[in-house]
Amino acid sequence: MGIPIYIQIAENLLEKIVTGELAPDQRLPSERELSNTLNVSRMTLRAALRVLDNKGLLIRRPGDGTYIAQPKIERQAGKLVPFTEGMRLRGYQTGAKIITLEQRHAEISIANQLDIAVSEPVYYIQRLRFIAREPVMLEKFIVPVYRFPNLDAYDLEMRSFYEVAETEYGITIHQAQQSLEAVSATEFEAELLEVVPGAPLMLESRQASDSEMRPVEYGQDLYRGDRFRFITEIAPKEKLLSG
Amino acid sequence: MGIPIYIQIAENLLEKIVTGELAPDQRLPSERELSNTLNVSRMTLRAALRVLDNKGLLIRRPGDGTYIAQPKIERQAGKLVPFTEGMRLRGYQTGAKIITLEQRHAEISIANQLDIAVSEPVYYIQRLRFIAREPVMLEKFIVPVYRFPNLDAYDLEMRSFYEVAETEYGITIHQAQQSLEAVSATEFEAELLEVVPGAPLMLESRQASDSEMRPVEYGQDLYRGDRFRFITEIAPKEKLLSG
DNA sequence: ATGGTCGAATGGTATAGACCATTGCGAATA
DNA sequence: TATTCGCAATGGTCTATACCATTCGACCAT
Numbered sequence: 130m131g132i133p134i135y136i137q138i139a140e141n142l143l144e145k146i147v148t149g150e151l152a153p154d155q156r157l158p159s160e161r162e163l164s165n166t167l168n169v170s171r172m173t174l175r176a177a178l179r180v181l182d183n184k185g186l187l188i189r190r191p192g193d194g195t196y197i198a199q200p201k202i203e204r205q206a207g208k209l210v211p212f213t214e215g216m217r218l219r220g221y222q223t224g225a226k227i228i229t230l231e232q233r234h235a236e237i238s239i240a241n242q243l244d245i246a247v248s249e250p251v252y253y254i255q256r257l258r259f260i261a262r263e264p265v266m267l268e269k270f271i272v273p274v275y276r277f278p279n280l281d282a283y284d285l286e287m288r289s290f291y292e293v294a295e296t297e298y299g300i301t302i303h304q305a306q307q308s309l310e311a312v313s314a315t316e317f318e319a320e321l322l323e324v325v326p327g328a329p330l331m332l333e334s335r336q337a338s339d340s341e342m343r344p345v346e347y348g349q350d351l352y353r354g355d356r357f358r359f360i361t362e363i364a365p366k367e368k369l370l371s372g
Numbered sequence: 373m374g375i376p377i378y379i380q381i382a383e384n385l386l387e388k389i390v391t392g393e394l395a396p397d398q399r400l401p402s403e404r405e406l407s408n409t410l411n412v413s414r415m416t417l418r419a420a421l422r423v424l425d426n427k428g429l430l431i432r433r434p435g436d437g438t439y440i441a442q443p444k445i446e447r448q449a450g451k452l453v454p455f456t457e458g459m460r461l462r463g464y465q466t467g468a469k470i471i472t473l474e475q476r477h478a479e480i481s482i483a484n485q486l487d488i489a490v491s492e493p494v495y496y497i498q499r500l501r502f503i504a505r506e507p508v509m510l511e512k513f514i515v516p517v518y519r520f521p522n523l524d525a526y527d528l529e530m531r532s533f534y535e536v537a538e539t540e541y542g543i544t545i546h547q548a549q550q551s552l553e554a555v556s557a558t559e560f561e562a563e564l565l566e567v568v569p570g571a572p573l574m575l576e577s578r579q580a581s582d583s584e585m586r587p588v589e590y591g592q593d594l595y596r597g598d599r600f601r602f603i604t605e606i607a608p609k610e611k612l613l614s615g
Numbered sequence: 616a617t618g619g620t621c622g623a624a625t626g627g628t629a630t631a632g633a634c635c636a637t638t639g640c641g642a643a644t645a
Numbered sequence: 646t647a648t649t650c651g652c653a654a655t656g657g658t659c660t661a662t663a664c665c666a667t668t669c670g671a672c673c674a675t
Contacts, residue, residue, distance in 0.1 A: 131636090133658060159625060170660045175626085183426070191626040192668030311554040311572035311597030329554035329572040329597075354554030354572075374666095376628060402655060413630045418656085434656040435638030 134169055138177035146186055146197060147261045157187075157195040224262070225286045228321070229255035232274060242336055242347040243273055250274040256285065257321050264322050265356045270335075270348035276300065290346075300345060305337040309359060312351075322353055329354035377412055381420035389429055389440060390585065400430075400438040467505070468529045471564070472498035475517060485579055485590040486516055493517040499528065500564050507565050508599045513578075513591035519543065533589075543588060548580040552602060555594075565596055572597035 145151040157163065164174035178195065181187050188196040234248040243251070251271050258266040270290065272280065276298070283293050294300045312332045319326040331352040338344050388394040400406065407417035421438065424430050431439040477491040486494070494514050501509040513533065515523065519541070526536050537543045555575045562569040574595040581587045 135658080161625085170662095172661085173659055176658080178626095189626065190668075191666070192624075194625065194668095309552055309574070309602040310600065311574040311595070313570075313572045313597075327570060329556045331552070331554040352554070354556075357553065359552040378628080404655085413632095415631085416629055419628080421656095432656065433638075434636070435654075437638095437655065 135173050135176035139180040151197050153197050155197045224259040226257045228257055230281055244344045245273050252280050265353050267321055267351040270346055272346050300339050302337045305335055307335045309333055378416050378419035382423040394440050396440050398440045467502040469500045470529055471500055473524055482514055487587045488516050495523050508596050510564055510594040513589055515589050543582055545580045548578055550578045552576050
């Protein structure tokens with residue numbers, strides 16, 4: 130078994146966290162207790178906990194105990210990381226459900242954004258995104274049909290759109306203009322995202338272009354305010370003193 | 373001597389890195405050697421190196437050695453534009469009103485953010501920002517008193533804090549970690565910002581550091597969701613310096 | 616009830632020692 | 646000369662143990 134013990138323990142705990150078996154604010158057994166039941170030394174157990182702590186998944190309080198942190202999913206604002214990849218890399222289980230997938234005729238504002246003629250056919254796609262089976266983001270994006278013919282042939286519940294664009298159409302998203310603003314959830318959005326109407330949401334509007342600066346996608350993503358935080362990160366977010 | 377040994381070692385090494393005494397690509401003595409000369413155990417020395425490694429300052433290669441990493445990538449400069457300048461440049465009339473300006477003792481979370489001792493005195497400042505006489509942003513920021521003695525002597529209703537820091541204290545904000553999230557307005561915030569309680573706001577949390585990576589400011593800005601939009605343009609390529 | 620004290624439990628730090636896989640390089644070999 | 650092999654050094658992991666400061670609740674005195 131080449132995998133270090135502390136990594137195995139960390140992954141095991143991570144699994145229990147993302148599946149909800151270990152709920153936020155729940156208290157873990159003490160280090161001495163856990164290391165005993167797992168038959169490892171306390172230092173090894175601490176190495177495992179450090180992995181999770183560095184991911185921001187734990188709250189540790191000397192004299193008190195170790196608790197599962199309230200999840201705050203972080204997303205780097207400055208990069209074009211596709212949703213699924215960025216989240217999977219952080220160890221979250223992701224999923225998607227298609228709400229709408231149809232062809233429409235571009236209205237004037239969309240036509241402008243995508244640099245096409247008014248009423249030219251576009252794909253209009255709405256997906257609800259999940260993390261650990263919890264709906265956290267409502268995504269809407271619009272692409273010209275002539276750039277992505279038969280887009281509905283691909284499984285957009287399992288695959289990232291950017292990945293499909295690159296693999297199946299040879300189109301790489303290269304540049305994007307994004308904006309972020311805070312909005313209130315409408316009733317429709319609230320129901321899908323399982324929040325109360327009026328709850329704060331983060332609206333990300335995006336216009337993405339290919340390597341030749343031709344616009345290929347216009348999208349709007351609605352993130353639950355209580356689950357997402359956008360970071361513009363320079364250095365690693367390590368804490369020097371507390372951990 | 374409350375400061376842990378490994379923190380002291382890490383800070384000592386960090387000092388040598390930022391001053392250039394330890395140059396990029398330079399090889400450090402081996403862990404066993406360094407721990408011997410410093411008269412600490414190897415595990416303690418490794419704890420110190422882990423701190424620096426987490427900051428991305430080290431390259432560690434089993435079987436080979438530990439090296440100083442190449443310096444970081446240059447970041448988009450426009451991010452650190454002070455509020456007043458950014459707005460004034462766009463032609464808006466700006467103003468500020470001090471809500472709170474007092475000395476407090478740092479609580480644990482603030483102390484961690486600012487890398488100071490708990491209960492060390494800090495300035496706690498709240499300002500309400502106006503654009504065209506309309507309140508649009510509620511700003512809170514906290515700085516250590518020892519870095520900005522007599523900060524209350526300056527007119528923070530007319531001057532930007534960053535400008536005061538540079539002009540009066542010779543401290544230049546050089547780097548920052550920011551995060552954005554959507555929140556609901558409390559009653560207090562709603563009254564000041566002249567929105568209804570529960571209205572969507574954008575919360576920007578910021579930790580700013582000087583040129584030597586020492587944290588100097590922790591701040592939280594609350595923007596009205598109906599008045600602000602954050603724009604992030606994503607450059608085609610991110611240059612990575614290959615080591 | 617109220618307030619204070621004490622102690623057990625907790626996470627944080629530190630030590631000394633051990634074994635492992637990988638690396639780099641010199642020595643042995645073809 | 647070119648290639649391979651062996652080995653010492655390196656960082657990575659793991660153990661067992663010890664002491665510290667902080668926390669929190671039980672107990673006690675008021």
